[in-house]
Amino acid sequence: MSGWFWILVTLGVIIVVGSLVDYLLLARTGYAPVPLVMDPTPTLFIPGHLGTRYSFGHMLWRMQRRYGLSKDVVAIVAPDSSVHLRGQLNLNHHAAVQVLYTDKTVRPAAQLRGLKHVIAALQEQQAFTRVNLIAHSMGGVTAVLYLLSQPAVPVANLVTIAAPMNDVEVARRSPILNWPLTRQGPEHTAPIYQYFQRSITNLPADLRWLNIAGDLMLGGRHDGEVAISSSFAVRYLVKDRIKDYTEVVIRGPRAAHSLLHENRLVDHDIAEYLWQRQRDF
Structure with a gap:
């Protein structure tokens, strides 16, 4: 040969x-030792539809190396919402928890039940009064549902990445809905957005929200799956209701829906928003 x-x-x-x-x-x-920083608020990473360990795995690795975030726990959620925790939560640094669902096709309502069980299980390891949530795609919808459910453990900071906030279908691929945003609000509203409208008074007033969307720059202002207008439709609901609401658009080929959590610009924006900018508020 x-x-x-x-x-x-x-x-x-x-x-x-x-x-x-x-x-x-x-x-x-x-993955590696991180600086000691007293941070009483753990940060949970929530995947989207069909999300796996890859959804946030590399981001967590990069953020540990660059920003001192420690992946303390992997929370594995079974179809019955029971939770297995791998690792130990430590609030002597910026603690991260990667949430994984064994049923990759789980829908938002079931994902929400699992998320609440994860937070309850974490509190058995160490007490905390608030959480940060970082969520991709459908996971962003779940994170907002958690916010609006008036949970026992409220959210301090929310980061949503390419979340379909005004899509008819949020748990599987569907045609991109690019409904225009007018001065009064979205030109059309989907059922999930209408639910947000009915429940928006439940938002905590001290919430800070970073909303990230992608634009492939191919026309249409979308990331290949979710339109910017869908992700940013919530701006009308949160205006003057919460402490801070910030929108960021990531542009170019690496702004594709499934590449946004692999984009170092997104890493930087998240780290700056959670652990640097909040000092100014």
Whole structure:
């Protein structure tokens, strides 16, 4: 056999082994030591529809290296909403919890039940009075549902990434709904948005919300799955109701829906908003 054959075989083995190691490492907690910073508010990372350990796994790894965030716990939620915690919550630093659902097709209502059980389980490890939520895609809808449910543990800071806040279907792929935003609000409203409207008075007044959307710059102002107008439709609901509401648009090829949580600009915006800008409020 030629030398090229063995070179290709070797490369294939390296790729397979590297992918396996990456997959296994993303399930670990505590990648490396982080600076001691008293932070009483843990940050939970919520995936979207079909989300896996990859949804936020690499972001957590990058943010540990660059911003001192510690992935303390992986919370695994079963279809019956029971929770298994891998790791130990430690509030002597910026603590992160990666939430994973064994049923990748879970819808927002079931995802919400699991999220509440995760927070209850974490409180058995260590007491805290508020949480931060970082959520991608449908997970952003779940995070808002949690906010509006008047939970026992309220949200201090919310970060939503490419969340379909005004889409007819929020739990599976569907045609992109790019309903225009007028001065009075969205030109059309979906059922989930109408629910938000009815319940918006339940929002905590001291909430800070960073809302991130993507634009592929291909026309239409969307990330390939969710329109900016859908993500930002909530601006009309939160105006003058909460402590801060900030919108950010990420542009270019790496603003694709499933690449936003792999974008270092998003990492920076989140870290700045949660642990730097809040000092100014």
